[in-house]
Amino acid sequence: MDFDLTEEQRLLKESVERLLADRYAFEQRQAYQKSPEGWSRELWRAYAELGLLGLPFAEEEGGVGGGPVETMIVMEAFGRALALEPYLSTVVLCGGILRRTGQKELLPRIADGSLLLAFAHGEPRSRWRLDHVETQVENGRVTGEKAVVLHGDSAEKLVVSARDGKGRIGLYLVDAGATARRGYPTQDGQRAAEIRLDGTPVEAVLAEDGMPLIERVVDEAIAALAAEAVGAMTALQELTVDYLKTRKQFGVPIGTFQALQHRAVDMLVATEQARSMAMFATMMAGEEDAAERRKAIAAAKVQVGRSARFVGQQAIQLHGGIGMTAEYKGGHYFKRLTMIDQMFGPADHHLERLAEAGGLFD
Amino acid sequence: MDFDLTEEQRLLKESVERLLADRYAFEQRQAYQKSPEGWSRELWRAYAELGLLGLPFAEEEGGVGGGPVETMIVMEAFGRALALEPYLSTVVLCGGILRRTGQKELLPRIADGSLLLAFAHGEPRSRWRLDHVETQVENGRVTGEKAVVLHGDSAEKLVVSARDGKGRIGLYLVDAGATARRGYPTQDGQRAAEIRLDGTPVEAVLAEDGMPLIERVVDEAIAALAAEAVGAMTALQELTVDYLKTRKQFGVPIGTFQALQHRAVDMLVATEQARSMAMFATMMAGEEDAAERRKAIAAAKVQVGRSARFVGQQAIQLHGGIGMTAEYKGGHYFKRLTMIDQMFGPADHHLERLAEAGGLFD
Amino acid sequence: MDLRFTPEEIAFRDEVRAFFRDNVPAKTREKLIAGRPLDKDDIVTWQRILNKRGWAVPNWPVEWGGQNWSPVQRYIFDEEMQLAPAPQPLPFGVSMVGPVIIAFGNEQQKKRFLPRIANLDDWWCQGFSEPGAGSDLASLKTRAERKGDRYIVNGQKTWTTLAQYADWIFCLCRTDPAAKKQEGISFLLIDMKTPGITVRPIVTIDGGREVNEVFFDDVEVPVENLVGEENKGWTYAKFLLGNERTGIARVGLSKQRLRRVKALAREVGLMDDPRFREKVAAVEVELKALEMTQLRVVAAERHRKDKKPDPFSSILKIKGSEIQQATTELALEVAGPYAMPYVPPQEGRNEPPIGPEWAAPLAPTYFNWRKVSIYGGSNEIQRNIIAKAILGL
């Protein structure tokens, strides 16, 4: 057992953090968010140069052959910076599908930053159920509605789930331009889209029986989000401690009040428990036994969601009014953490799944 | 709406509290508990003299015609004193059944203190389900096992639930001496018994279809227990605040530490929320609409159970080691509160019932 | 002891309920149910409907339009207003500066301001908090220097709710910088149209613009706008803040919200999930307990000899805010994935909604509602108050 980063991993971490420290200060982040696309093409190119966009791909696919630990490192840094780029959609979700479905010729284009993708799976009535797909595929054409597709507005190609005549949920590659899209910002300043497909032609059949792959990449995405949440939580927890040290009331820093100190400690404990479970998720993201993997990922989502909620709410409370203002970074962490808890289902949803599957220890 | 006690209620409260203050100091209570019966016959006579044992009975039945508010007053005082006598069993549960089933000749004997009863309903496999009765009645004889019958060891007569040939759960009066009993102390220093009936003759058929009445008296008992819990919680909360004021560490009373102050405040808030719900239970104990009554009582049990747990645990924590010792009153409140939460099912059990019934507001 | 409403109280409740049912403008009611912000016109219109009925300022003395209701009647009135739902009258005039003027103002001030407050002819806002004076309000720095028959006011207030609509602001200003902290503060009424006042909106995390910074740059205020005595403003502020706490349990509002949560959850099938159902029921239990606690505080009012706020009202503030926040979390869970799209409230009225229309305000409401455990004396400050005033710690 070894929690230390390898030399390569340490270098990766340093270079991502340096890039974001230089070019992702909060004011810059707010400017990217206000731009028409809502994120930075320039940073996207910089990620490509650093090799981040091909991180999980093999070298012959234009990638660097990284694993879940490398993804964790990058996502944690993105969490700290509140990065807005479509990394989860393009690299983790769609990249994860394409590299397992023989679409190897597209991977170098993801890796070099020239191809954006989105995972069009959720539907207006699916809520968090992964197996609720009403979209139909027939004779190579897809028809249906996809809801809250992350970064669906900027993607050039979509990986769409659809049910075929045999009732199987498959995965299909389509040209995003051949769909009707309505893009919008999300509560945390990211982007998403509602997408309507009306006989949209299939460019490639990725998997006719796609559920195991859908579950697998969603588990990987949850592990990645857990790391992002830990980055955001850590930064927010530090921001709060700094505030407690500097904000004065009644003639003293408010961090001298024991009730607030203990709250800050509980925030730290929650953050560290989440970090531990993000690591556990990272460790289990590659697990081949799907049942074991799903339980582990569900457990991580529970802990990360609960910690995110607690840390977010307490950070706002300890900041007082300032935490409620749009011009302060703290509130944006809170919003992002709230949305990460929601994504792919909130903590209690996963607790229910975990409990139904028999729990962690037996 | 009037939260003030009437003159009679005020007098009742004062006389019960005076009696207990005089004759139920903690050392006396511990002596009663160690006596063979585990409670005080002398106090039982004193309760009779005060009219407490006939509180809910009409005057012509040897009682004083009190209602749920009067029961609340007495039970709250018992909670404060950690009283050990079989009041709930004899007066609230069995008295509640007998006065509604035409057994009026027994009521004066309850009221004058000469008759003790116990409600033999729960069974080894029933857990908290009121409608799980395996005990059989046939040709006027009852056979079966009854579990954790409160004060079943000292009772002279038992109100036993049993299922007849038609599958109905009825209530039957039997002579306790005609059963096999094994008495024991409970965790909180009260008494209970395991009782085996083996063709025990029925002295009186109280109700052939007894479920509505069972539910009704159990609801009344829960309201009474809620008041008892509030009495115990209030005393424990006060004890804790006193301890915070007197115990010194680091050269100051530990009550000067803000984190402990805020915990004490949360204990107060929990106690007051429980008090409010004990009042609500009192108000709704007489509700004729059984569905409404059950929801209200379930809600009260949830709040009282949760508050009891929080106040009990925090009181021990704030006392440190001393709260863990048998010779200090605080720990006994904690144990009694724990058992009250368990009795008739813990908080979460009632939350489940309440939620299934549609909740409180609609 | 009789914990039920009397027949008279029930008759009163029915009367109030019927009035609200028949008189709240439909579009206002719909916005309240959906959690969408009201505009100025909604608020003014409703206040005038209330005023016409004589119910604009029921808690004031009868000579100024009050109703001489019992504490229970006032409770019923507030509860029914929240349940309807009807807009709650803006507190700044009716519950804050109005009572201060009644208690400490002079006759001229009463005649000048009170009727216009009741009819919302003047929109008031509150100038207490400052960037450096939040929980520690008494450390405020805004100066008011006496020069002849005027005060010259310089400084900054913050978190000023709806200052963008305000005609007047009531301010705590430091008039004696040499005095000790709580002394040397005065209570001034300032016309927002006076030169030297700048209002700058603070955008909040939910995208809202309900709070502001207000800057004072050599603002001249006639001395007749001083309430009570110079340097006694802290006393008046404490009186006001005590009043603020009692209404803050908002039991009726939370009831109305829980009903909506349950209705929407039924719509999306979530009420079939025992886990969610029990989460809702747990909040309902807390709310019922809070309602009873509030009724106890209300009923105890008639036994209180002094006019000081009951420290028990701090319990109402703590629990009330926690429960309100819990309802916004439940709503967020009901929204599911459609909690995510951000739809600015101002624009897009003509566009179709993204997902179900009801989902859009739920996340912003959750974000925005974090404020209720911060403002009006944070929940930590309330715990300090209880520890001292009730527990004697």
Added chain:
Amino acid sequence: MDLRFTPEEIAFRDEVRAFFRDNVPAKTREKLIAGRPLDKDDIVTWQRILNKRGWAVPNWPVEWGGQNWSPVQRYIFDEEMQLAPAPQPLPFGVSMVGPVIIAFGNEQQKKRFLPRIANLDDWWCQGFSEPGAGSDLASLKTRAERKGDRYIVNGQKTWTTLAQYADWIFCLCRTDPAAKKQEGISFLLIDMKTPGITVRPIVTIDGGREVNEVFFDDVEVPVENLVGEENKGWTYAKFLLGNERTGIARVGLSKQRLRRVKALAREVGLMDDPRFREKVAAVEVELKALEMTQLRVVAAERHRKDKKPDPFSSILKIKGSEIQQATTELALEVAGPYAMPYVPPQEGRNEPPIGPEWAAPLAPTYFNWRKVSIYGGSNEIQRNIIAKAILGL
């Protein structure tokens, strides 16, 4: 970074697991699973089995019987011991006074005491807490006055675990009453058979008698029983208390308990209840997170240059105790009505049980386990430590 055990670590785990499986006496194991108290013989027997295998004191230096294991191996060993379950060696000798003697004692003391600790020939107990010195340990008052080659000890210790069996006690005593609080304290080893020592049991709320008061009345202690330097005892105590915290997460114990809770809940049909199932799963998630946190602390040990306790171990103490307590609450719920009968552990072995036999110890365990958030530095003290040492507040 590789978060899985290496093949070597897995081999070690299997070896340890097999040893525990084959060597824990059956009756000891049954008592542990049922939550019934062990008697002295159970504990001594097990310690000697461990000692025979060379695993009695693995954390000590090799020359005194230690094993030179990596932090991960130590973790695996502790975890497997709790999972087996096997009795955890009494900490007082092996983890407390032993390491203090090794670090600060003289050669003679090492030779005299260490082998007897490893074999549990001497049963040690801890004389730190006093009635007036709990969280504020340094305010202790027990005096040790030097007279020639002896100290004369007077005073009282409390919460002394299992003192009724003890041969020796290690005590903090005040040797310089004029010195400042933390100074002037010495660390003495006292033979429990010395005249003037009285042990009085403290009955706890679960009916147990595991803690005691120990009174010292002119107890003579030879000066050779002083550890290290006179008046430097506080330093040694801090060293000892730091060691105490790291083992306190008790992940293996909680795992074993959760498994038992689930097994019993299945037996009574409670695992069919989604509500209960989810409560168990929620604790499992916290426990898994704690396990990973503990592994991180363990793995970080090799990077620590100083020997000071990692303040992160306070997190392990807080979460570990909360989770242990949560498992006892779940067990209480499983018991149902049969949580209520009180069956004294000593007697009644020949009587049939009341209800299922497993139910009897569950409520006492819940009561007793409230101690784990109090002793070893209460969770409030742990939060103070983290606030200062990690957050810099």
